[in-house]
Amino acid sequence: MRLTQGCFSFLPDLSDE
Structure with a gap:
């Protein structure tokens, strides 16, 4: 999700995904 x-x-962690 952008x-x-x-x-x-x-x-x-979330930034990587």
């Missing part, structure tokens, strides 16, 4: 990735961009 929205989730942007919202959780500060998280390395």
